[in-house]
Amino acid sequence: MPISPGRVMIDIKLLRENPEKYRRAAELKKIQVDVAAVLDLDSALLKLQQEFEKLRAEQNEASKQIGRLKDPDQKQAAIAKVSALKDQVKQAEQRWKSAEAQLRPLLLQVPQPPDEDVPLGKDDSENVEIKRWGEVRPFDFEPKDHVTLGAKLGLIDIERGVKLAGTRSYFLLGLGTLLHQAVLRLAQDMMLERGFVPMTVPVLVRAEPMEGTGYFPIGREQSYAMTNEDPPVYLVGTAEVSLTAYHMNETLDVASLPRRYVATSSCFRREAGTYGKDTAGLYRIHQFDKVEQVIICRNDVEESKRWHQAILANAEDVVQRLKLPYRVVVVCTGDLGQGQAAKYDIETWMPSRKNYGETHSASRFYDFQARRLNLRYRDTDGKVRYCHTLNNTVIASPRILISILENYQNADGSVTIPEALRPYLGGREKIG
RNA sequence: GGAGAGGUGGCCGAGCGGCUGAAGGCGACGGUUUGCUAAACCGUUAUACGGGGUCAAACCCGUAUCCCGGGUUCGAAUCCCGGCCUCUCCGCCA
Numbered sequence: 001m002p003i004s005p006g007r008v009m010i011d012i013k014l015l016r017e018n019p020e021k022y023r024r025a026a027e028l029k030k031i032q033v034d035v036a037a038v039l040d041l042d043s044a045l046l047k048l049q050q051e052f053e054k055l056r057a058e059q060n061e062a063s064k065q066i067g068r069l070k071d072p073d074q075k076q077a078a079i080a081k082v083s084a085l086k087d088q089v090k091q092a093e094q095r096w097k098s099a100e101a102q103l104r105p106l107l108l109q110v111p112q113p114p115d116e117d118v119p120l121g122k123d124d125s126e127n128v129e130i131k132r133w134g135e136v137r138p139f140d141f142e143p144k145d146h147v148t149l150g151a152k153l154g155l156i157d158i159e160r161g162v163k164l165a166g167t168r169s170y171f172l173l174g175l176g177t178l179l180h181q182a183v184l185r186l187a188q189d190m191m192l193e194r195g196f197v198p199m200t201v202p203v204l205v206r207a208e209p210m211e212g213t214g215y216f217p218i219g220r221e222q223s224y225a226m227t228n229e230d231p232p233v234y235l236v237g238t239a240e241v242s243l244t245a246y247h248m249n250e251t252l253d254v255a256s257l258p259r260r261y262v263a264t265s266s267c268f269r270r271e272a273g274t275y276g277k278d279t280a281g282l283y284r285i286h287q288f289d290k291v292e293q294v295i296i297c298r299n300d301v302e303e304s305k306r307w308h309q310a311i312l313a314n315a316e317d318v319v320q321r322l323k324l325p326y327r328v329v330v331v332c333t334g335d336l337g338q339g340q341a342a343k344y345d346i347e348t349w350m351p352s353r354k355n356y357g358e359t360h361s362a363s364r365f366y367d368f369q370a371r372r373l374n375l376r377y378r379d380t381d382g383k384v385r386y387c388h389t390l391n392n393t394v395i396a397s398p399r400i401l402i403s404i405l406e407n408y409q410n411a412d413g414s415v416t417i418p419e420a421l422r423p424y425l426g427g428r429e430k431i432g
Numbered sequence: 433g434g435a436g437a438g439g440u441g442g443c444c445g446a447g448c449g450g451c452u453g454a455a456g457g458c459g460a461c462g463g464u465u466u467g468c469u470a471a472a473c474c475g476u477u478a479u480a481c482g483g484g485g486u487c488a489a490a491c492c493c494g495u496a497u498c499c500c501g502g503g504u505u506c507g508a509a510u511c512c513c514g515g516c517c518u519c520u521c522c523g524c525c526a
Binding site for chain 1: 442450451461477478479480481482483493494495496505506507515516
């Protein structure tokens with residue numbers, strides 16, 4: 001499918017009206033953008049566009065005349081005259097195009113302003129807890145971490161993972177694999193009950209979906225790139241990319257909205273710049289599987305907010321079915337991604353970390369992704385508008401196995417299988 | 433990977449280098465007719481950006497877009513080159 005040329009980033013009109021809002025957004029999100037430079041380039045661009053269009057109009061008109069002229073001498077004279085214009089037009093066009101080429105990369109960096117109700121803060125330490133569910137279990141024995149449990153019970157083999165693929169790699173085996181798959185299947189089944197359309201998606205995509213969903217250019221270094229290919233393709237870090245970009249360059253029928261998609265996919269992340277962080281175990285790894293939910297809805301802030309609550313609830317339901325203690329935090333401004341207007345994280349209790357660890361991330365983007373993806377719909381009034389998009393984890397594994405194994409472990413080193421997973425494991429109740 | 437064919441509006445499908453933003457049909461929408469529905473008839477039916485206009489619209493003008501990019505030309509949907517995609521055949525393959 002061809003890439004549409006007129007693809008826009010943030011709404012430049014909004015930026016013109018309220019540059020301070022965007023400057024502030026960049027500051028809050030710690031993104032380097034020179035908003036003043038954007039404005040300067042933008043107004044220069046407008047001038048150049050007008051100059052070009054005026055010249056081109058002249059040329060078009062003159063050319064049209066030539067077609068009507070019968071007398072060959074007159075015709076020759078007219079052609080000579082327009083020929084002189086031709087160069088001017090071309091130059092004007094080039095000035096305009098090159099200004100545009102300068103502006104686009106800047107525009108790609110401009111962030112979506114955080115919503116009013118997002119708490120201010122510099123990083124994840126200032127996220128605000130809004131809910132706790134479940135009781136953190138007191139142990140009357142010394143609990144083991146998932147790495148130890150996984151190795152003892154023959155579920156996880158990190159050593160050999162590292163041997164084959166380097167750091168942050170692993171094998172799951174035996175019941176470890178089955179548990180992993182059970183979790184994914186439970187999550188997917190719960191989403192099917194809610195009417196989401198299941199999909200199997202490409203995990204290797206072109207640059208456009210990456211850029212469109214906001215993972216490029218900021219964050220590019222987090223992706224694995226197949227640069228041997230022409231054009232290059234990239235491994236997605238989440239099925240969000242493929243699901244959200246599914247309707248890229250399309251104009252949807254408003255009656256078909258909202259679209260609710262769910263996909264299970266492998267996810268690949270380079271984790272560049274995290275050396276020394278979370279090195280133990282399955283917390284931060286290069287490859288994992290995730291069930292992801294995506295909503296594409298009408299351009300309506302209130303509707304977006306409702307869906308945000310809904311997809312958060314969907315994920316909470318899964319964690320509750322697994323009976324894992326968790327909390328929900330509102331992510332503060334400094335921890336928001338470029339395109340996110342607001343985000344909730346679900347953090348699930350992980351005894352070895354003696355803390356809640358992030359397992360889910362629910363984001364709403366308003367039209368940020370839709371603009372970059374040229375993802376639109378025709379509204380009931382006949383107007384074409386950009387969609388709103390949202391996404392959330394349903395479950396990501398093996399990270400969630402950390403919580404399951406550690407919370408469900410017994411004094412004798414065995415692990416009880418959560419009831420909700422037993423149907424997927426032939427009724428088995430215990431590992432070890 | 434090799435050899436061919438092709439990419440036009442919501443869809444189908446015309447299109448000679450100039451008056452083609454694009455015939456015709458279908459669909460959709462509005463209207464007339466009708467006891468209701470259907471049929472028939474009339475009309476409307478791309479998007480983006482810029483300028484003008486308005487309280488806001490309507491509307492008017494310009495530019496661009498017939499897969500994308502570049503070239504030839506006074507002028508390109510039409511000619512040439514590159515790319516992407518689709519289809520057919522051969523090879524390879526889970």
